[in-house]
Amino acid sequence: MSIQDVLMTNIISLNKNATIGEAMATLKQYHLSSAPVTDDNGVYLGKFGIRCLLRALLPAAVTMEGGLGHVDFLLGTMPGIAKKMKKLESQKISEFLDNDLAPLTLESSLPEAMRLMCAYSGSLPVIDSATKKLAGVVSARSVLSNLEILYTAISLRPDEINEDDLELLRKHKVIS
Amino acid sequence: MSILDPLLLACLVMVMVYYFVISDKMNQAVVALLGMVLVIVLGVVTQEEAIAAIDFNTLFLLIGMMVIVLTMKRSGVFQFLAIWAARASRGNPRVLFILLSLITASLSGLLDNVTTVMLIVPVVLLITEQLKLKAWPFLLAQAFFSNVGGTATLIGDPPNIIIGSAVGFSFMDFVYNAGPVVVMCLVVYVALFDFIWGRHMTTSLRARAHLLRYNPVAALEDIPLLYKSLFVLALTIGSFIFGHMYFHIQTGTSALAGAVLLLLLDSWKIDKEERNKRVQKAFEHVEWETVFFFLGLFVVVAALEKVGVLNFFAEQMVTFTQGDFNTMAMVILWGSGLLSAFINNIPFVATMIPIIKDMAPQFGGAEAINPLWWSLVLGACFGGNGSLIGASANVIVAAYAGRASQPISFMKFTLAGFPLMLISIVISTIYIYWRYL
Known part of the structure; x- marks a missing residue:
């Protein structure tokens, strides 16, 4: 079982020239919280989603590295933030991409994909490492349903050890 | 002079440390520790001397x-x-x-x-x-x-921490x-x-x-x-x-x-x-980088001191100022101010401490040279305002400014900082004259 088995290729992606307003409309239409962003050639650039917008709305002093850890004292600032949101709608999403997470490649292992899913929410983008183009996304759901199929397959497997495994054991001189 | 002469080796190591710290081509703590290891391995100082030189x-x-x-x-x-x-x-x-x-x-x-x-x-x-x-x-x-x-x-x-500790202020x-x-x-x-x-x-x-x-x-x-x-x-x-x-x-x-x-x-x-x-x-969260930078520097400076280079510098400075105490105080104040604006003032101060200590006999003992220490303190600290790289606080402020998309360039900082530094050194000059000389 590899990344290819769980890869979803028919996906919604955003173009880097889209505005925040357009991108938010697309995400809302498809009930997504984030989507991968590509340039005109399909090269993956990062993710854009609701969290990117939230981040852009807060003052830089809060979201930057080494910024304020806790802002309970920020009272009465919501009208300003609402205005900022309207202003941001016409800006290009390319300024606000989330690049915290390096994308998976077609060669990545599935346990690695699962490990990242534990730490980050949403589906994970997968790129072709040679062309850097977006190949698709993997989601926790697609991994889990493939595991169901895998379990059915192995539960039907005969008790005897198969030829591939025997070959490997012989190669490492476990058996002769 | 043989290449293995301790005098030459100690100088080479110090030049290397200064070069990499100023050019910022290597992490400063790594450079200082490398210098420390070199002076010990090359036999300029023994390990016991190195440990004794660290100002804990x-x-x-x-x-x-x-x-x-x-x-x-x-x-x-x-x-x-x-x-x-x-x-x-x-x-x-x-x-x-x-x-x-x-x-x-x-x-x-x-x-x-x-x-x-x-x-x-x-x-x-x-x-x-x-x-x-x-x-x-x-x-x-x-x-x-x-x-x-x-x-x-x-x-x-x-x-101030280094000077205070070394002199006992x-x-x-x-x-x-x-x-x-x-x-x-x-x-x-x-x-x-x-x-x-x-x-x-x-x-x-x-x-x-x-x-x-x-x-x-x-x-x-x-x-x-x-x-x-x-x-x-x-x-x-x-x-x-x-x-x-x-x-x-x-x-x-x-x-x-x-x-x-x-x-x-x-x-x-x-x-x-x-x-x-x-x-x-x-x-x-302790800044171990700073701690190890200091640690390495203390040993490298001790090596220079042991081979007599710093004593030589002290004598040269006394000759240059013709043994005049007032001139010496001004040279230290202005020299350390201008140098600290563009190079890290920590290695500079660490090197100056033994040099100034060596001057004590010429000027009438350890008590009598106190004004020189205050000249060094004021020069080295105020010098930090002279340019963006003069003090680590400046670099941190510029980094935060960059993260908030309000960048502060080297020139922008220096155009404001250098005149301000000159003003504070002028104030210090008047102060030192009025108070000590």
Whole structure:
């Protein structure tokens, strides 16, 4: 079982020239919280989603590295933030991409994909490492349903050890 | 002269250390440690001599103060102070500008400059964004005032820590000798900053109203911790003053004792896992890079001292000034000011200490050369304002400015900083003449 088995290729992606307003409309239409962003050639650039917008709305002093850890004292600032949101709608999403997470490649292992899913929410983008183009996304759901199929397959497997495994054991001189 | 001559080897190692620290091609702590390893392996100093050369009092003081400040940070007191300033100024940018600068200057006297600006700058960025003001005059002021404020005390600035420890100056020695000139500089700086930037600052009444809604008390995250850390900080400073006077306890021990007490109070009677986590975090956040940089430098400088290079420099400087004490004080003040503007003042000060010590016999003993030490302190600390790379606090402020998309370039900093540095050195010149010469 590899990344290819769980890869979803028919996906919604955003173009880097889209505005925040357009991108938010697309995400809302498809009930997504984030989507991968590509340039005109399909090269993956990062993710854009609701969290990117939230981040852009807060003052830089809060979201930057080494910024304020806790802002309970920020009272009465919501009208300003609402205005900022309207202003941001016409800006290009390319300024606000989330690049915290390096994308998976077609060669990545599935346990690695699962490990990242534990730490980050949403589906994970997968790129072709040679062309850097977006190949698709993997989601926790697609991994889990493939595991169901895998379990059915192995539960039907005969008790005897198969030829591939025997070959490997012989190669490492476990058996002769 | 053979290539393996200790004199040559020690000089080569020091040149290497200076080269890499100035060019910033290698991490400074790694360079200093490499220098230390080289002088030991090449046999310039023995390991015993190297260990004896490390000024553990300085390292203890650094580590102790870092632990205290980093634990104190969790209480939110630094955010509180800045937001309190916003309220006290009633959102008036001109008043706020001066108030924030003076808060930074005072905190820098009690804490390390870098830590101070790291804690205050994010809040300053927040406040300027709320008032829709350009952040850079505020940020420049933060860097300049932290360097000036730090000059006033033994613990305010790393050069002071090293000099104080090597010469045996007490906390109060610094307050008496560097304090007056720092106050003079602050007055002049406030007047200049207000004249150049402050009086032109305007904001809308609506923005001021928004800022006044910020609740300073909500910025305090852990009030019991605040009391504990203020108590420990007061105790530690008290021990710097009185411990030294009456019990001959050195500052390093006082600082470590303060750190231990605060860790003890902070982790008292809480479950084991959380307790250990808090203590581990406090130690983790100590800037080990700085500690190891100092450690390596002490050994490299000791090697130079052992082979007689520094003594040679001392003699050359005395010859150059024709044995005139007043000229020597001015050469040290201006030389260290101009050099510290563009090179890291820590290796410079570490090298100058043995050189100045070697001058004592020529000028009538250790007591008589005290004005030279104050010249070095004022030159090295004020020199930090001369350019963006003059002090680590400047670099930190510029980094934060960049993250908030309000970049401060080298030129922008230097155009304001170099004249300010000259002004503070002129003030120091007058002060040193008037007070000591």
